[in-house]
Amino acid sequence: MTTAASERILDRLRSDGGRITTVRRAVVTALVEADDHHVTAEALATSVQARHPDVHRSTIYRTLDSLADVGVVDHVHLGHGGAVYHLTEDAHQHLVCTDCGTVVQVPGELFHDLAEQVCDAYGFEIDPRHFAMLGRCAHCAGHAAATI
Amino acid sequence: MTTAASERILDRLRSDGGRITTVRRAVVTALVEADDHHVTAEALATSVQARHPDVHRSTIYRTLDSLADVGVVDHVHLGHGGAVYHLTEDAHQHLVCTDCGTVVQVPGELFHDLAEQVCDAYGFEIDPRHFAMLGRCAHCAGHAAATI
DNA sequence: ATAATTGCAAAGTCTTTGCAGTTTG
DNA sequence: CAAACTGCAAAGACTTTGCAATTAT
Numbered sequence: 001m002t003t004a005a006s007e008r009i010l011d012r013l014r015s016d017g018g019r020i021t022t023v024r025r026a027v028v029t030a031l032v033e034a035d036d037h038h039v040t041a042e043a044l045a046t047s048v049q050a051r052h053p054d055v056h057r058s059t060i061y062r063t064l065d066s067l068a069d070v071g072v073v074d075h076v077h078l079g080h081g082g083a084v085y086h087l088t089e090d091a092h093q094h095l096v097c098t099d100c101g102t103v104v105q106v107p108g109e110l111f112h113d114l115a116e117q118v119c120d121a122y123g124f125e126i127d128p129r130h131f132a133m134l135g136r137c138a139h140c141a142g143h144a145a146a147t148i
Numbered sequence: 149m150t151t152a153a154s155e156r157i158l159d160r161l162r163s164d165g166g167r168i169t170t171v172r173r174a175v176v177t178a179l180v181e182a183d184d185h186h187v188t189a190e191a192l193a194t195s196v197q198a199r200h201p202d203v204h205r206s207t208i209y210r211t212l213d214s215l216a217d218v219g220v221v222d223h224v225h226l227g228h229g230g231a232v233y234h235l236t237e238d239a240h241q242h243l244v245c246t247d248c249g250t251v252v253q254v255p256g257e258l259f260h261d262l263a264e265q266v267c268d269a270y271g272f273e274i275d276p277r278h279f280a281m282l283g284r285c286a287h288c289a290g291h292a293a294a295t296i
Numbered sequence: 297a298t299a300a301t302t303g304c305a306a307a308g309t310c311t312t313t314g315c316a317g318t319t320t321g
Numbered sequence: 322c323a324a325a326c327t328g329c330a331a332a333g334a335c336t337t338t339g340c341a342a343t344t345a346t
Contacts (some may be wrong), residue, residue: 019320019325041310056328057198061311063326077225077279082310082338095272104272114262123286124243124252131225131279167300167345189335204303209336211301230335278314302343312333319326 002032009087012070023048023055027063031073031087038076038084038094038103078103078132093128097137104137151178157235160218171196171203175211179221179235186224186232186242186251226280228252241276245285252285 006028010020018024030047031039039047045060064085067073075083078096093111095104108129115126135141153178158168166172177185178195187195192207212233215221223231226244241259243252256277263274283289 003181021326059327095266095270095274104270106266106270110265113263114259117258118243118254120254122243122254123289124283125289126243126281126283130211130282132273133276134273134278135272141271142271143271169301207302
């Protein structure tokens, strides 16, 4: 199925006049297999280079860029340092604990009310996913029962 | 009163064993005067160097770091590229339009409900201010009737 | 005096770019 | 074949760091 998913993604490139190359196939495969794992460019490079040692990092970035142009890949900043890349299929939000670094994924719908309020009041249409939200996870905040 | 504000801030450094130097005074002044303007490190450097040409950028960063340690300064990432620094006094959230770059400030309270929901469900205590939220501003989203 | 701060130059991290050669459709 | 993609090396933006000299307390 990862194959089917990969092909679907590659098709987006193809239908945009893009060309399907070994490298692109490898990057997409790595993304599909790593999905929900939020891959850094570095991890992606390592993963791709395991099978295609000569692939240069700039090519990884360029491929990610092309995939982003076509709308199938996006990146998120979880904190300082590198971004993580992921398929756009799953729209979730990231919460990153500033104490222990844990990343919690929460459904995007949680932001629906907020987005509506902000839209009503400011006309601003929030798409909160590009950046993580920082804070403290249940453990570090000492929430045994997880209630405020 | 910017002087009073500056002194209050410098006191935080002092009471932490820090020393008050010309440079630190200049940085704090620039921050106070630029408050609500969200200064980049570069702008801060330029501003400080107007009066003290020999101040090195690394010193600006180190001063910001010290001020952050003491809790009076924080920085926010509005998008790719540099962060903006601001005094911690005003707790607001930044919305950045991905189309035109406009930065909208909204009161932190808007996030109260969301924070509560997330806390209830995940025990995670959100502090959303470190990153901006991206989206499209009223103008770019075509909200003619939006209350601005 | 002595511990903190500074300037400088250099390095570090993450990402982009120019170019010439290679490959895809 | 023409356009798109690739590797390489180099640069770019932003920030951090080691060190010796300076300065605040």
